[in-house]
Amino acid sequence: MQGFAGKVAVVTGAGSGIGQALAIELGRSGAHVAISDIDAEGLAATEDRLKAIGAQVKTDRLNVTEREAFEVYADAVAEHFGKVNQIYNNAGIAYVGDVEVTPFKDIERVIDVDFWGVVNGTKAFLPHLIASGDGHVINVSSLFGIFSVPGQAAYNSAKFAVRGFTESLYQEMAISGQPVAVTSVHPGGIKTAIMRNSTAADGVDRENLTTFFDKRLTMTTPEKAAKEILDGVRKKKARVLVGPDAKVLDFLVRLSGARYQTLFSSAISRFLPPVH
Numbered sequence: 007m008q009g010f011a012g013k014v015a016v017v018t019g020a021g022s023g024i025g026q027a028l029a030i031e032l033g034r035s036g037a038h039v040a041i042s043d044i045d046a047e048g049l050a051a052t053e054d055r056l057k058a059i060g061a062q063v064k065t066d067r068l069n070v071t072e073r074e075a076f077e078v079y080a081d082a083v084a085e086h087f088g089k090v091n092q093i094y095n096n097a098g099i100a101y102v103g104d105v106e107v108t109p110f111k112d113i114e115r116v117i118d119v120d121f122w123g124v125v126n127g128t129k130a131f132l133p134h135l136i137a138s139g140d141g142h143v144i145n146v147s148s149l150f151g152i153f154s155v156p157g158q159a160a161y162n163s164a165k166f167a168v169r170g171f172t173e174s175l176y177q178e179m180a181i182s183g184q185p186v187a188v189t190s191v192h193p194g195g196i197k198t199a200i201m202r203n204s205t206a207a208d209g210v211d212r213e214n215l216t217t218f219f220d221k222r223l224t225m226t227t228p229e230k231a232a233k234e235i236l237d238g239v240r241k242k243k244a245r246v247l248v249g250p251d252a253k254v255l256d257f258l259v260r261l262s263g264a265r266y267q268t269l270f271s272s273a274i275s276r277f278l279p280p281v282h
């Protein structure tokens with residue numbers, strides 16, 4: 007893909023799924039890539055593939071919830087490559103459970119990774135992106151940052167928060183004239199390990215839900231998702247909807263307004279397997 011050659015791009019959660027595909031597509035497009043994850047094995051696989059392409063890669067173990075480590079990491083990436091142009095705040099986790107039966111600690115964990123991880127990454131890298139004169143913050147929210155579904159209150163909260171944070175930042179950068187583009191990414195169902203890696207409230211049939219998610223709710227490969235995201239980044243789009251399901255559902259939600267909740271809850275109770 008054009009427009010990425012010589013750029014320094016940082017990808018969190020690069021050991022699997024969308025993050026891995028983004029890192030590889032960036033490497034193929036001539037970007038220098040800083041990859042990180044908490045999963046050392048997945049990260050090593052991504053590194054091997056980037057090296058095989060001939061891409062310049064810096065690989066680090068980084069937990070996105072560790073704010074101070076993120077700040078040290080940002081300085082180290084800038085020093086290693088001499089600049090930083092793009093951060094893809096992609097690392098994330100999924101959780102399934104109705105509000106009534108979800109312990110506070112599980113909601114906090116999802117918010118910690120899926121929201122605070124994005125805030126930590128954005129704030130740690132923003133000074134470097136501004137200094138580059140050609141910066142871009144790319145925050146991965148979800149289709150679940152556009153509408154809510156039952157059993158996903160924690161995830162929905164985090165992903166709506168990512169969208170709010172990102173859209174505010176977009177306007178701040180525009181008003182202050184800073185050289186930083188901002189993109190909020192909203193994937194639909196992507197064929198990754200996210201559901202298999204998820205946790206759930208007691209009594210949730212995770213096995214059944216994972217099979218259903220993998221077979222019926224994922225229409226887009228991570229490679230296709232990465233290409234759609236990078237195309238949006240290249241065009242400096244404020245919002246990127248990834249996959250046909252994301253585009254159709256976003257349209258339906260805008261069309262029905264708050265009534266989508268009634269429509270979705272009756273459709274979901276008919277077609278989806280029960281959460282418990």
Ligand SMILES: NC(=O)c1ccc[n+]([C@@H]2O[C@H](COP(=O)([O-])OP(=O)(O)OC[C@H]3O[C@@H](n4cnc5c(N)ncnc54)[C@H](O)[C@@H]3O)[C@@H](O)[C@H]2O)c1
Nearest residue numbers: 019021022023024044069070097098148195196198199200
């Ligand atoms: N797969 C989908 O259908 C889908 C849909 C919408 C949004 N998303 C979002 O896309 C992003 C990527 O998800 P994916 O589908 O590729 O999932 P994935 O499980 O395949 O990959 C996520 C990666 O993030 C890493 N990670 C988890 N917690 C971390 C932490 N604290 N610090 C650093 N790394 C951590 C994991 O080790 C893993 O390698 C997530 O933010 C997810 O919420 C995914």
